Amino acid sequence: MNFHQLHIFYTVSERGSFSAAALTLHMTQPAVTMQIQALEDYFGAKLFDRSTKKIMLSEAGRTLMPFALRSMQLMRETDQAMSAFTHMLEGRLQLGASLTIGEYVLPRLLGPFGREYPNISIMMKVMNTSQIMDEINKHQLNFGLIEAPVSHPDMVIEPVMGDELKLIVPQGHPLADQTEVTLSDALGYPFVLREQGSGTRRVMEEQLLEKGLDPAAMRIVMELGSTGAVKSAVEAGLGITIISTSSVKHEVALGLLKIVNLTDASFKRQFYAIHLKSTLLPISAVTFLTFLRQHADGQ
Known part of the structure; x- marks a missing residue:
């Protein structure tokens, strides 16, 4: 018995078939079947009930499952602990990032990461959360970074860095001269x-509701599908907004926009990493996520 076999066993159970597990593990179906048979021979017991169309765990398989889970968790913890020593890593990371993260947060961190880990190349797609989850399911991305928590039975979702939305006003606005x-x-x-359904809009509306305020009562003159478009509209004096401070650093430095603190409201949120439960992230991905956690405060 070895860890690889336990990982295959867990993946077959999680994905519900040998063929789906083979796709997840980038193996052939006969190879997956052979490893499960080797594990069954080792224990002298059948681990799956193959009498139905979707294979189910046998009593022996149900007994083994907690140990397989513990072994995978130990491997993840090992990778995370060792990521501090992996500066000679090589590889290619394929990740998806939602709009604010991909356009405004990660670019400031990719340079320092590249200098520290010069042999890891990164291919990043900027897309919405549902697209990221779809591509992870299809094994086209190693993992994703999203702006709001989601629930999915096949995925691990964990916080990776914090963010804060603030009131943003244009130069010359009546509120621009006030610090609070x-x-x-x-x-x-x-x-x-931002448009309805975006992570930014959801965080803002949830905070308003917590304060007993109806978001529908806001004087909304424009709803736009990107943070860049929102910033341009605010710069043009069409209104004020509440968006991530990460997205306005350049405009604030140029004096085009101003951040105004709210005395009675705080719009804090988490960004999350997401990947398949049945997939052990490559050590390069673990290293990247560890780097984000350690450097996010300074981005």
Whole structure:
């Protein structure tokens, strides 16, 4: 018996068939079957009930499953602990990132990561959460970085870095000369917002509801499908907005936009890493996520 066989056993159970497990593990179906048979020979017991179309764990398989889970968790913890010593790593990472993360957060971190790990190349796709999950399921991406937690039975979702939304106003706006304002003061002005369903919009609306305020009562003059479009509209004086501080650093430095603190509201959130439960991330991916956790505060 070895860890590889336990990983295959877990993946077959998680994916529900030998063919699906083979796809996840990048193996042939006969190779998966051979490893399961070797494990069954080792224990002298059948691990799966193959009498139905979807294979099910036998009593012996159900007994083995907690140990397989523990072995996978130990391997993940080992990779994370060792990622601090892996500066000579080589490889190619394929990841998906939602809009704010991919366009504004990661670019500031990819340079330092590349200098520290020059032999790891990164291919990043910027897309929405559902697209990221679909490509992970199809094994076209190693993992994804998303702006809001999701629930999926086949996926591991874990926080990886924090973010904060703030009130953003254009130069010359009545609120631009104030360092702090109340939420009710801000809501008296027209807003330009991200579209319904975006992670940014959801965080803002949830906080308003917690404060007993109806998001529908906001004076929304424009809803736009990208943070860049929102910033341009605010710069043009069409309204004010609430978006990630990560996305406006350049405009704030140029004096085009200003961050105004709200005295009675805080729009904090987490960014999350997501990947298949049945997939052990390559050590290069573990190293990348560890790097993000360690350097996110300074991005």
